[in-house]
Amino acid sequence: MTDISVTELSKSLRDAISAIETTSGLEKTGVVIRVGDGVAWIHGLLDAGFSDMLDIKTSDGMVEAFALNLMEDEIGAVLLGDEVKVSAGDTVTLKGTTLEVPVGEELLGRVVDPLGRPLDGGPAIKTKQNGRVEREAIGVMGRKSVHEPLMTGIMSIDAMFPIGRGQRELIIGDRQTGKTAIAIDTMINQARQKTGVINVYVAIGQKLSKIARLVERLKEEGVMDQTIIVATGPSDAASMLYLAPYAGTAMGEYFRDNSKHALIIYDDLSKHAVAYRQMSLLLRRPPGREAFPGDVFYLHSRLLERSSKLSDDLGAGSLTALPIIETQAGDISAYIPTNVISITDGQIFLETDLFYQGIRPAISAGLSVSRVGGAAQTKAVKSVSGHLKLGLSQFRELASFAQFGSDLDEATKKQIDSGQRLTELLKQPQYQPMGIWEQVASVYAVNSGAFDKVPVSAIKAAQEATLTKLWKDHKKDMQELNKGGEKIDDDNKYAKLILKIAKATAKGFEE
Amino acid sequence: MAGISRRKISAYVADGLLAGKGEVIQELAAYLVDEGKAKDAELYVRSIESTLLSRGVAVADIITARELTTEMQQAIEQLIGRETGVEKIELRSRVEPALLGGFRLDLPDARLDASVKHSLDTLRTSKV
Numbered sequence: 001m002t003d004i005s006v007t008e009l010s011k012s013l014r015d016a017i018s019a020i021e022t023t024s025g026l027e028k029t030g031v032v033i034r035v036g037d038g039v040a041w042i043h044g045l046l047d048a049g050f051s052d053m054l055d056i057k058t059s060d061g062m063v064e065a066f067a068l069n070l071m072e073d074e075i076g077a078v079l080l081g082d083e084v085k086v087s088a089g090d091t092v093t094l095k096g097t098t099l100e101v102p103v104g105e106e107l108l109g110r111v112v113d114p115l116g117r118p119l120d121g122g123p124a125i126k127t128k129q130n131g132r133v134e135r136e137a138i139g140v141m142g143r144k145s146v147h148e149p150l151m152t153g154i155m156s157i158d159a160m161f162p163i164g165r166g167q168r169e170l171i172i173g174d175r176q177t178g179k180t181a182i183a184i185d186t187m188i189n190q191a192r193q194k195t196g197v198i199n200v201y202v203a204i205g206q207k208l209s210k211i212a213r214l215v216e217r218l219k220e221e222g223v224m225d226q227t228i229i230v231a232t233g234p235s236d237a238a239s240m241l242y243l244a245p246y247a248g249t250a251m252g253e254y255f256r257d258n259s260k261h262a263l264i265i266y267d268d269l270s271k272h273a274v275a276y277r278q279m280s281l282l283l284r285r286p287p288g289r290e291a292f293p294g295d296v297f298y299l300h301s302r303l304l305e306r307s308s309k310l311s312d313d314l315g316a317g318s319l320t321a322l323p324i325i326e327t328q329a330g331d332i333s334a335y336i337p338t339n340v341i342s343i344t345d346g347q348i349f350l351e352t353d354l355f356y357q358g359i360r361p362a363i364s365a366g367l368s369v370s371r372v373g374g375a376a377q378t379k380a381v382k383s384v385s386g387h388l389k390l391g392l393s394q395f396r397e398l399a400s401f402a403q404f405g406s407d408l409d410e411a412t413k414k415q416i417d418s419g420q421r422l423t424e425l426l427k428q429p430q431y432q433p434m435g436i437w438e439q440v441a442s443v444y445a446v447n448s449g450a451f452d453k454v455p456v457s458a459i460k461a462a463q464e465a466t467l468t469k470l471w472k473d474h475k476k477d478m479q480e481l482n483k484g485g486e487k488i489d490d491d492n493k494y495a496k497l498i499l500k501i502a503k504a505t506a507k508g509f510e511e
Numbered sequence: 512m513a514g515i516s517r518r519k520i521s522a523y524v525a526d527g528l529l530a531g532k533g534e535v536i537q538e539l540a541a542y543l544v545d546e547g548k549a550k551d552a553e554l555y556v557r558s559i560e561s562t563l564l565s566r567g568v569a570v571a572d573i574i575t576a577r578e579l580t581t582e583m584q585q586a587i588e589q590l591i592g593r594e595t596g597v598e599k600i601e602l603r604s605r606v607e608p609a610l611l612g613g614f615r616l617d618l619p620d621a622r623l624d625a626s627v628k629h630s631l632d633t634l635r636t637s638k639v
Contacts, residue, residue: 026594026621033554043554044561044620073517073558091622 030092032056033074037282038083038237040065042075042092051134053095058085065092066099066239069283076283078239080115101247103131103254108198111215111229114243116251119231120215131250133243137305144311146345149376149484150197150263150320153189153433154182156363156426159385159443160392161348164376165197165261165318166309170340172325172332173350177362179324181430182348183265184214186322189433190263191223197320198255198262199227202248205241205271208233221431238282241275249306252319256308259315264307268324269300273336290335300336301343332367346370359423360430365392378436378484384443388422395419421446424459437481438467440488441498448495450502451509458509466505470498517551521558528559529566561619569597572617576610576626587616594623 030044040056048054048067054077056063063086069076079086102116104127111120118125146164163169171179183201190197203211211231218224230248232240245266255262266272273296280293288294300323307321323344325337330352332341341347346369354362374382398416402408408416425446428434434442442463445451454462470478474497480486481494488495520539527535543549560570569591573579579587588600595618607615612627 026616026618026623028620029622030620031557043557046620093622 099133100130102127114247152186160389161370162373162377168321168344170344170347177350200264238275256317256319266323436484437478445502525562
């Protein structure tokens with residue numbers, strides 16, 4: 001400050017004023033007619049377009065809003081700032097842009113709100129670029145088929161319902177069935193396996209304590225450095241909840257468009273639909289089924305269509321989406337679940353019954369599916385998990401029959417026994433994602449019959465011991481196997497090695 | 512007349528006024544009272560002025576910090592003509608010392624704020 005003379009200060013101030021003065025012509029204005037419930041009704045501004053940003057000049061500074069209802073006589077705009085400041089008669093001007101949020105690497109490791117403002121108490125975020133919140137999805141020619149795996153580290157998913165980079169895989173289930181846990185484990189796995197995939201976690205109306213716990217956990221696991229969290233709580237305005245997934249997608253698209261790979265988790269879209277229903281009803285749009293507006297399908301389809309695998313010409317980046325939907329009493333035929341199921345490329349269905357039986361992750365083998373991930377599955381995992389899904393879903397059906405009678409033929413008994421072993425094997429604690437070699441070795445050991453004499457209750461211990469021994473004695477081989485490029489059949493050297501170790505280890509657990 | 516949009520009613524009134532039918536104002540007043548929309552009268556006025564502008568008649572408010580001279584008034588009328596392309600301009604002027612200097616021009620659905628107060632407000636709220 002001491003280096004600046006008064007003359008320079010005066011000149012700087014005059015320059016600043018002249019830079020701000022933009023009174024070169026007429027500016028289109030409107031006026032607030034009514035305001036309430038986070039919505040302002042505006043007269044005038046005939047040039048306003050859908051989703052255009054508006055500035056409302058109040059006696060206490062500017063309040064931003066965006067136009068959602070363009071009617072013959074008035075505009076319905078959703079406020080992004082404090083509605084208490086806005087009053088009828090305030091002047092409204094068009095900002096000349098649609099809503100944008102800061103995007104870039106500067107956001108990594110940060111917790112932000114849907115407008116990109118920090119919520120973590122850290123310094124202000126200065127990015128070189130902004131991304132449009134509402135943006136058209138990439139066209140047909142800009143895309144490529146999903147072909148690279150996105151390993152979740154969860155054996156039952158990677159083996160039976162593989163997810164590819166650029167895929168949209170829905171995680172659906174009742175409350176408290178482990179939906180978020182799957183998403184978190186997937187994020188953790190990206191750091192453990194050093195895949196370089198950037199995580200964007202969008203919390204839509206989640207309890208702030210839950211978000212705080214999540215951030216702490218991600219920091220402990222060393223994942224936060226490659227993660228952006230877009231957080232909204234239950235006390236935030238519906239407009240913020242509505243914007244959160246679009247803002248998160250804009251942040252993820254930055255990495256996709258720069259030849260990187262990103263994973264985005266929308267937790268959850270049920271709350272997003274509810275926030276949109278609230279906004280729509282306040283905007284006086286006609287209610288439809290379950291009081292949702294008519295365009296609730298488009299709300300989610302335009303969001304999820306932005307997740308894609310780009311063509312080589314566009315840099316071959318990808319944005320993978322894991323939207324989460326909460327069902328009520330397992331009803332997947334409700335309005336929002338059916339919508340999102342039909343939009344996505346498959347779903348992981350979590351069952352309350354399985355969860356309380358101790359089968360966690362509580363994935364339903366019969367109702368879950370991955371429509372495009374097969375092409376992206378690693379050769380190694382694919383070769384060992386061929387009939388896993390069918391065998392497991394048949395077992396769950398047979399198991400329910402078997403409860404009522406004991407007269408079972410040998411083949412059925414064998415199928416049930418093998419199903420029980422597989423079910424036990426696929427149990428996996430939270431925060432412990434597995435690498436490719438661990439998944440391949442575990443599934444191959446059970447499929448090849450190495451654990452046939454091990455009691456079901458000791459399967460997990462036998463698996464653990466086998467993996468420990470394999471890593472201890474054959475680390476280099478396992479590191480090689482972890483690349484996943486090799487097909488594992490009975491003649492394969494890794495298969496022989498796994499079988500040998502598994503059989504030897506299993507002896508210690510046999511009855 | 513129930514369910515008719517404000518824009519349509521404004522167009523009817525504006526066309527009536529341009530045709531010299533002063534009674535359209537009475538009709539509008541009766542309609543607003545009948546429909547319980549008397550409180551929206553100001554909005555209808557804005558809407559009618561907006562329609563008049565599109566028909567070539569500008570009704571503008573000029574607010575200045577000091578009394579307007581004839582030369583300045585003419586200059587402002589020329590400015591309106593240039594910006595809107597209309598030839599018939601009806602200027603309503605008033606003095607508002609709070610503007611500190613300069614002027615503010617309010618046209619239907621548009622504004623030109625060249626007042627010192629506006630510049631200071633912009634300076635205060637922007638990140639300089």
